[in-house]
Each structure stands twice: as C-alpha cells, then as structure tokens.
C-alpha cells in the first residue's frame with residue numbers, strides 16, 4: 001500500500017511537472033519528496049533535480065575541477081560569489097546580472113567592483129547544463145553547487161545541499177553596497193550584518209572561516225599597516241613579523257591591487273589554519289582579527305575551538321553554509337530559470 005501510494009505520488013508529480021513545464025517553461029518541481037506540491041510549500045530540497053537533471057552536480061564538479069587545476073584560487077572566488085549573492089535580496093543569482101535597460105548591476109558595488117571573480121566559470125557551467133537539461137537548473141542553484149564543490153575540491157567538508165532556488169528578475173546595487181560587510185568592520189558591525197540575514201554568532205565565526213582560502217587586495221587591509229586608528233600607527237593587534245611581511249607587499253602609496261593570501265599558511269587548502277593564524281595575530285583583515293580582539297566571550301571561544309578541532313569547524317561550516325544558502329530563495333512560480341546567468345530571459 002505504501003509502495004503504491006509513493007508510486008502514485010511520483011506519477012502525479014511527473015505528470016504535473018511535465019504539464020507545468022510546458023505551460024511555464026523553466027518550471028520544474030524536481031522531486032516532490034519534501035512537501036512540494038502536496039505539502040503546499042515550495043521549500044528547497046536536495047533531490048530537486050533528481051529526475052529533471054540528475055547529472056547536474058557532476059557537470060558542476062567537472063567544470064570546477066578543470067578550472068581549479070588551471071587556477072586553484074578560483075575555488076575561493078566561487079565560494080565568495082555565493083556569499084555575495086545570498087546577502088543581497090537572498091540567494092537568487094542577482095549578483096550575476098550585467099547592466100541592461102532594466103538592470104543596474106551589483107557588479108559595480110563597492111564590495112564587488114574589481115574584486116568579484118569567477119563569472120566565466122559560472123557561464124561555462126550554465127552552458128553545459130543548458131546543453132544537457134535546458135531551462136532546468138537555476139543560476140542561483142549553480143552558485144550554491146559551485147560553492148559546495150569548491151569547498152570539497154579544496155579539501156573542505158561536504159554537505160547535503162537543498163536545491164530549487166529560482167533566479168531573480170531584479171538586482172540591487174544599493175543593497176549590495178549596504179548588506180555586505182566591510183573589511184574594516186567592528187565585531188558589532190559584523191554581528192548586526194549577519195543577524196539581519198538570520199545568521200548568528202556561530203554562523204559568523206564559521207563562515208568567516210571561508211577565508212581559509214583565497215586572496216585579498218592591499219586596499220582592503222592597508223589601513224591596518226599605516227593608519228589603523230587615525231594616528232598614523234599600525235594596528236597594534238597585528239603580529240610584528242606578519243606586519244613587516246605585509247608592508248613589503250603593500251607600500252604606503254600605490255600597489256592597491258597587489259594581493260596577499262587570507263591564510264598565508266595554506267591559501268589553497270580548505271582547513272582550520274585560518275583560526276590558528278587569528279590566535280597568533282596573523283588574521284589579514286580587521287574583520288578576521290576582531291573575532292578574537294572584539295572580546296566577546298562566546299566568539300573568542302568559538303575561534304579557539306575551531307583552531308583546536310578541525311572537524312568541529314567543518315561541521316559548523318557545513319551547517320552555516322546551508323543556512324546562508326537558505327536566505328530568502330525564490331521558489332515555485334516566483335522568478336525564473338535564466339538561460340544565460342548574465343541576463344533575464
């Protein structure tokens with residue numbers, strides 16, 4: 001009886017999905033195992049593409065692997081893209097839209113300009129997915145899959161990833177400017193910014209651990225070397241030898257686009273050294289080091305526990321990535337599945 005009812009449910013979903021796909025190109029229920037039409041909600045769930053594009057994750061991983069072999073840093077750039085997507089109108093691929101008659105691109109915002117990378121890799125993934133499963137896998141889900149794949153291929157944790165996000169028809173330059181925290185943020189700024197997205201202290205600390213891979217430009221941390229508090233002195237929380245090394249990469253004038261690793265000990269390896277470096281005064285950005293120097297007991301404890309226990313960090317990072325990936329997604333009939341991630345259909 002149970003088998004019969006599950007079968008009936010699947011047949012019904014497949015028929016309904018096919019009908020709706022014809023009526024509304026790009027619409028797909030995927031696998032209705034978690035509520036879906038029968039639960040009355042359009043939540044995200046890991047099996048969303050199980051029938052409509054079962055090879056989606058393999059396609060993402062194969063493009064990623066080639067891109068990372070060519071340039072390991074691209075993994076970091078793709079992880080960051082998902083963050084900058086989710087903090088602005090939710091995880092809806094708004095960050096990928098180029099300027100057009102109706103769109104003011106988020107790519108020009110303060111946090112993104114001359115900084116966000118990886119758009120060409122997303123284009124390549126999208127093109128392959130369109131060849132194999134046309135109008136099915138959203139750009140917002142591609143960003144989430146690419147962030148997870150980049151983490152795994154860099155040596156980090158894996159997680160069950162809820163899917164079924166749809167793509168926005170709008171972007172917000174102003175929200176991109178206000179919602180993404182600045183590198184010279186105080187701990188209070190960071191907490192306020194993350195709380196606004198429904199994320200807590202544990203999410204802030206674990207997700208900051210994303211800085212275990214990738215690079216930052218001098219312009220994002222130069223203030224710490226020459227004038228941290230308006231008194232022409234370096235940040236006193238910076239380890240002295242690390243400070244001298246950074247000064248040689250970032251002179252007092254010019255060199256703003258020179259880059260330095262966020263985790264100089266293992267810049268392409270997803271591990272917990274980011275937290276150990278913070279304990280030694282070797283966090284690169286003010287926003288990294290304040291996790292320790294901000295003196296909020298609970299946060300200091302979290303930094304120490306992740307520095308000591310990599311598995312603990314990996315578990316929380318995975319949980320927090322799922323939580324960040326669930327920020328305000330478009331589902332059901334909202335938004336669309338873009339054919340080209342850079343523009344509306």
Ligand code: HEM
Nearest residue numbers: 076077080083115181182183207210214215216217220287
């Ligand atoms: C806590 C607040 C955060 C601040 C203030 C911040 C700030 C920054 C800054 C300033 C850069 C360097 C950008 C450049 O020089 O062009 C950067 C890079 C990066 N961020 Fe964050 N970030 C934060 C949170 C996150 C989160 C939550 C993630 C992902 C989970 C993340 C992942 C990355 C990665 C991987 C890079 C390196 C990108 C690359 O090499 O292309 N960041 N971040």
